[in-house]
Amino acid sequence: MTPRDDDVNPVTEALAHQPTASPLGHILPPVDDTVPPPAGGEASSVGGMARQIVTVFLENKLAVVGLIVIVFFLLFCIVGPLVYHTNQTNAETALNGVQNASPGTGHPIGTDNTGYDILGRLMFGGQASLLVGFASAGVATVVGVIYGAVAGFIGGWIDAFMMRFVDMLLSVPVLFLLIALVTIYKQSEVLIIFVIAAVSWLIPARLVRGETLTLRVREYVQAVRVMGGSRTRIVGRHIVPNAIGTIVVFATFQIADSILLLAALGFIGLGIPAPGTDWGSMLSDGVNSAALGYWWEIYPAGLCIVLVVIAFNFIGDALRDALEVRLQRR
Amino acid sequence: MIGFTLRRLLQAVIVIIGVVLVVFILGKQIPGGVASIALGPRRTAVQIAHFNRVNGYDLPLWDQFYQYVRKLFTLDLGYSYAHNEGVEELIAQRLPKTLSLVGVSTLFALVIAVPLGILQVVRRHKLTDYALTTASFVFYAMPPFFLGFLLVLFFSFDFHFFPVSPPINSGGWTIFTDPRAFVMPVITLSAITIASFSRYMRSSMMDALAEDYIRTARAKGASNSRVLYGHALRNALIPILTLIGLSLPAIASGALITESVFNYPGMGLLTVTSALNDDIPTILGTTLVITVFTVAGSFLADVLYAIADPRIRLGSTI
Numbered sequence: 001m002t003p004r005d006d007d008v009n010p011v012t013e014a015l016a017h018q019p020t021a022s023p024l025g026h027i028l029p030p031v032d033d034t035v036p037p038p039a040g041g042e043a044s045s046v047g048g049m050a051r052q053i054v055t056v057f058l059e060n061k062l063a064v065v066g067l068i069v070i071v072f073f074l075l076f077c078i079v080g081p082l083v084y085h086t087n088q089t090n091a092e093t094a095l096n097g098v099q100n101a102s103p104g105t106g107h108p109i110g111t112d113n114t115g116y117d118i119l120g121r122l123m124f125g126g127q128a129s130l131l132v133g134f135a136s137a138g139v140a141t142v143v144g145v146i147y148g149a150v151a152g153f154i155g156g157w158i159d160a161f162m163m164r165f166v167d168m169l170l171s172v173p174v175l176f177l178l179i180a181l182v183t184i185y186k187q188s189e190v191l192i193i194f195v196i197a198a199v200s201w202l203i204p205a206r207l208v209r210g211e212t213l214t215l216r217v218r219e220y221v222q223a224v225r226v227m228g229g230s231r232t233r234i235v236g237r238h239i240v241p242n243a244i245g246t247i248v249v250f251a252t253f254q255i256a257d258s259i260l261l262l263a264a265l266g267f268i269g270l271g272i273p274a275p276g277t278d279w280g281s282m283l284s285d286g287v288n289s290a291a292l293g294y295w296w297e298i299y300p301a302g303l304c305i306v307l308v309v310i311a312f313n314f315i316g317d318a319l320r321d322a323l324e325v326r327l328q329r330r
Numbered sequence: 331m332i333g334f335t336l337r338r339l340l341q342a343v344i345v346i347i348g349v350v351l352v353v354f355i356l357g358k359q360i361p362g363g364v365a366s367i368a369l370g371p372r373r374t375a376v377q378i379a380h381f382n383r384v385n386g387y388d389l390p391l392w393d394q395f396y397q398y399v400r401k402l403f404t405l406d407l408g409y410s411y412a413h414n415e416g417v418e419e420l421i422a423q424r425l426p427k428t429l430s431l432v433g434v435s436t437l438f439a440l441v442i443a444v445p446l447g448i449l450q451v452v453r454r455h456k457l458t459d460y461a462l463t464t465a466s467f468v469f470y471a472m473p474p475f476f477l478g479f480l481l482v483l484f485f486s487f488d489f490h491f492f493p494v495s496p497p498i499n500s501g502g503w504t505i506f507t508d509p510r511a512f513v514m515p516v517i518t519l520s521a522i523t524i525a526s527f528s529r530y531m532r533s534s535m536m537d538a539l540a541e542d543y544i545r546t547a548r549a550k551g552a553s554n555s556r557v558l559y560g561h562a563l564r565n566a567l568i569p570i571l572t573l574i575g576l577s578l579p580a581i582a583s584g585a586l587i588t589e590s591v592f593n594y595p596g597m598g599l600l601t602v603t604s605a606l607n608d609d610i611p612t613i614l615g616t617t618l619v620i621t622v623f624t625v626a627g628s629f630l631a632d633v634l635y636a637i638a639d640p641r642i643r644l645g646s647t648i
Contacts, residue, residue: 168345170579171579171621171625172349172352172617172621173586173617173621173624174579174580174583175583175587175598176582176583176586180356180614181356182605183605183608184359184360184361256471263473264473264474264475267475267587267590268602268605269602270606287479290483291483302473305471305476309470309471310468313471
C-alpha cells in the first residue's frame with residue numbers, strides 16, 4: 001500500500017464498478033446481510049453467502065491448520081490448568097522446589113530458575129498473552145472503526161485533520177511510544193491492554209475511512225439519506241456492516257501483532273507484572289538459563305508465540321480470500 | 331517536482347509539530363510531575379513547589395509548551411536525572427550507532443529480499459515459491475528477540491563463531507571496521523523486513539507482469555528474461571522505495587529490540603534502560619528524536635519515489 005491510495009481502496013473501487021448479477025442491480029440496493037431477511041424471503045441467498053464464505057475458508061488447508069492451532073492453545077491455556085494443577089503464584093513455595101529441573105522428573109518440561117513448573121507456566125502465561133491479544137485487538141478495532149467511519153463520513157477539513165493525526169501517530173515507532181506509555185502509566189494487565197490498543201487503532205482507522213469514502217457515495221446510502229435516515233444510522237447500519245470484511249481481516253492480523261507487542265514488552269521487562277507472567281516475560285526470564293544449557297526455559301515459550309502468531313496470520317489470509325470471493329460474487 | 335517536494339515537506343513538518351505536542355503532553359502525564367523524578371521519594375511539598383517554580387513547571391500550560399519548543403530549537407531536550415546529564419548529550423552519543431545499524435540492516439534486507447522476490451516470481455506456484463512464502467511467514471511471526479537469542483545460543487555459545495555482542499566502546503563506524511561483531515544484530519534486525527520486502531517484491535512484480543507494456547514487449551518478441559529484468563523488474567522496484575519509507579518506524583522498533591538483545595548501546599537500549607529506571611525525560615527525548623529521523627527518512631523515500639516515477643508528482647493528491 002502506498003501512502004497515496006488511502007483515499008480510495010483500489011479493490012473496493014474496482015468492485016464498485018463491476019456490473020451486478022441482476023440486470024436491475026444498479027437501481028436496487030445490494031442485499032444488506034446484517035438486516036434479518038423477511039420470513040420466507042431471501043434466507044437462502046444470505047445462508048448461501050455464509051456457506052460460501054465458510055466453504056472458501058475451509059478449502060484453504062493452512063487456515064484449517066491455523067484454526068486447529070488456535071483452538072488447541074485456547075483449550076491448553078484455559079482448560080489445561082483445571083486438569084494439570086501447578087503452583088504459579090507463590091514464589092516462596094516455588095523456591096522450595098527444584099530450580100532448573102530438567103524435563104521428565106515430575107515436571108514434563110522441567111522447571112524455571114525460580115522453580116515454577118514450565119508446562120503449567122506456559123498455560124498461565126498463555127492466558128495473559130491470549131487475553132491481551134484478543135482484548136487489545138478488540139479495543140483497537142472498535143476505536144479505529146468508529147474513528148475511521150466518522151472521519152470518512154464527515155469529510156472536509158475535519159476528516160483531513162483527523163487523518164493527519166493518524167499519520168502523525170503512525171510515524172512514531174510503536175515500541176518507543178509503547179514504552180513511554182507503559183513507563184508513565186505503570187504496568188498492570190488491564191493497562192497494558194489499553195496501551196497496546198492505543199498504538200494499534202491507527203491502521204483500522206485508515207482502512208475503514210477508505211472504505212467509508214467509497215461506500216458513502218453508493219446508491220443505497222444516498223437512498224437512506226433521501227428517506228431521512230440519520231447520520232448515526234447510515235454509519236452504524238449501512239457503512240460499518242458493509243466494511244465488515246476489511247474489519248474482520250484486520251482484527252485477525254491485529255491479534256497476532258498484539259501478542260507480538262506484548263511479547264516485546266515482556267522481553268524488555270515491562271510485561272505482565274509479577275507474580276503474573278506472559279510468554280514474552282518467560283522468554284526474558286529464561287535467557288540467562290538458556291546460556292547454561294537449560295534449553296527448556298526458552299524454547300517452549302518461543303515456540304508458543306511463533307505458532308500462535310503464524311496461526312492467526314494463516315486465518316487472516318484465508319478470511320481475506322474468503323471475503324473477497326463474497327464481494328466478487330455479490 | 332519542486333511543488334511536490336514542498337508540499338511533502340510541509341506535511342513532514344506538520345507531523346513533527348504534532349509529535350512534539352504529543353511528547354509534551356506525555357511529559358505532563360508523569361505522576362507527580364518531573365519534580366517527583368528529580369527529587370526522589372523523600373521530597374517535601376516545599377521542595378516540590380520550589381523545584382516547579384525554578385524550572386517553570388508552575389506556568390500556564392501554553393507557556394510551558396512555548397518554553398519547551400524554544401528549548402528544542404537550541405537542541406535542549408531536557409535533563410536526565412538518572413544519568414545526571416542532558417538528554418541531548420545522551421542521545422548524541424547513541425544516535426550514530428543506531429543510524430548505522432539501521433542503515434546497514436535496511437540495505438542488507440533489500441539486497442536479500444529483492445532477489446528472493448524475483449526468484450519467487452520466476453518459480454511462481456512451484457515448490458521454491460511455496461517454501462519461500464512459508465519461510466517469510468515464519469520469520470514474520472518470529473519475535474526478533476527470540477531469533478536473536480537463537481543466533482546467540484548457536485553461533486556464540488555452541489560454535490564460538492561470532493561474539494555475543496558488539497564491542498562495548500562501539501561508535502557509529504564500528505559496524506564497518508568490525509563487521510564480524512555485527513553479523514548477528516544485522517540478521518536479527520533484517521529478518522522481519524526481508525520477510526515483508528520479499529513478499530511485497532513478489533506481488534509488485536506480479537502486478538507489473540500483468541501490465542499492458544509487458545504484453546507489448548512480449549508481442550515485440552522480447553525474450554522471457556528481457557521481459558522480466560528489463561521491463562517488469564525496473565517498474566516493480568520503484569514501489570519498494572515507498573515500502574522502505576513506510577517501514578522505517580517498524581525498523582526503528584526492531585532496532586530497539588535488537589540493541590537490547592545484543593547489548594549495543596544505541597537509542598533503543600538507552601530507551602529500555604531508561605524505562606527500567608523510570609527515567610521518563612530520556613524516553614521522551616529518544617522517542618522524539620527517533621521519530622524526527624523516521625519522518626525525515628520517509629520524506630526522502632517519497633521524494634526519491636517521485637523522481638523515479640513521474641506519475642506520482644503529476645497526479646499527486648497529497
